[in-house]
Amino acid sequence: MHDASARPAPTDAPARIHADRDAGTLRIDWADGHATTYDAVTLRWMCPCAYCRGEAGLPGWLDTMPTLTPDQTRLTDVALVGRYALAPTWADGHGLGFYTFRMLRDACPCEACAAARDQDAAVGARHDAAGPP
Numbered sequence: 482m483h484d485a486s487a488r489p490a491p492t493d494a495p496a497r498i499h500a501d502r503d504a505g506t507l508r509i510d511w512a513d514g515h516a517t518t519y520d521a522v523t524l525r526w527m528c529p530c531a532y533c534r535g536e537a538g539l540p541g542w543l544d545t546m547p548t549l550t551p552d553q554t555r556l557t558d559v560a561l562v563g564r565y566a567l568a569p570t571w572a573d574g575h576g577l578g579f580y581t582f583r584m585l586r587d588a589c590p591c592e593a594c595a596a597a598r599d600q601d602a603a604v605g606a607r608h609d610a611a612g613p614p
C-alpha cells in the first residue's frame with residue numbers, strides 16, 4: 482500500500498474529445514495519456530445544472546430519481562465551453578449542464594480511478610470522523 486496523497490493529481494486537460502452519437506458514448510483522452518469513456522446514461526445522471534441538481538438547498542430533478550426516457554439519455558451534440566467544460570445537448574432538448582473537465586476527470590468510471598476514489602473516500606471518512614460536524 483502506498484500513501485494516497487503521494488499520487489500525482491490527475492490532469493484535467495483534455496487532449497482529444499470524441500462523442501460517438503451512435504454508440505452513445507463520450508470519450509476523452511487526457512493530456513497525461515489517461516482515457517475516460519462515459520456512456521450517455523451515466524453522463525446524463527451527472528448533469529450539474531441547477532434544474533437537475535437543485536440549488537439553494539432545494540433538491541433537483543435528478544434527486545427525485547426520475548425514470549429517464551431514451552430521449553433524455555441520447556446525446557445529440559457536445560459543445561466545448563471555453564477551455565474548461567463540455568456542454569452536452571440531449572435529444573429531449575436539455576443542454577444546461579456545464580460538465581467541467583475537472584469534474585469529468587474526477588468522476589472517471591474506469592477501474593483504476595474508481596479504486597483510487599475508494600481509497601480517498603476511506604481517508605476522507607476518517608477526516609470527517611475527527612473533524613467538527
Ligand SMILES: [Zn+2]
Pocket residue numbers: 528529530531532533534575577578
Ligand atoms: Zn441538467
Ligand SMILES: [Zn+2]
Pocket residue numbers: 515516517589590591592593594595
Ligand atoms: Zn480513469
